[in-house]
Amino acid sequence: MKYMYVYILECVDCSYYTGVTNDPERRLIEHNSDNYPESYTHSRRPLKMKYCEYFTDPMQAIAWEKKIKGWSRRKKKALIDNDWNSLVEFSKKYKIKSYKRK
Secondary structure, eight states, X not given: OOOEEEEEEEOTTXXXXXXXXXXXXXXXXXXXXSSOTTSTTGGGOSOXXXXXXXXXSHHHHHHHHHHHHTSOHHHHHXXXXXXXXXXXXXXXXXXXXXXXXX
């Protein structure tokens, strides 16, 4: 069975990069290489893998990647730290904030 992985990299500037791949080890090597100078991560090397989760359904992996990409930095950090209470709390605060703007 083939797997797809959603991953979060921490850049040297402390920003996060989220992606999807079928080989996370290879992808980390590619991100840390000099081969893609136009990429977001090129000027932010070295990178560290902070989170990686596998999926058997590629569409679920892509959906999860897109969801994470829309999250705040603190919510991504909570996911990386397995801090489920904060993850839920940050989600609630976002919903309250969004509702107040309308």
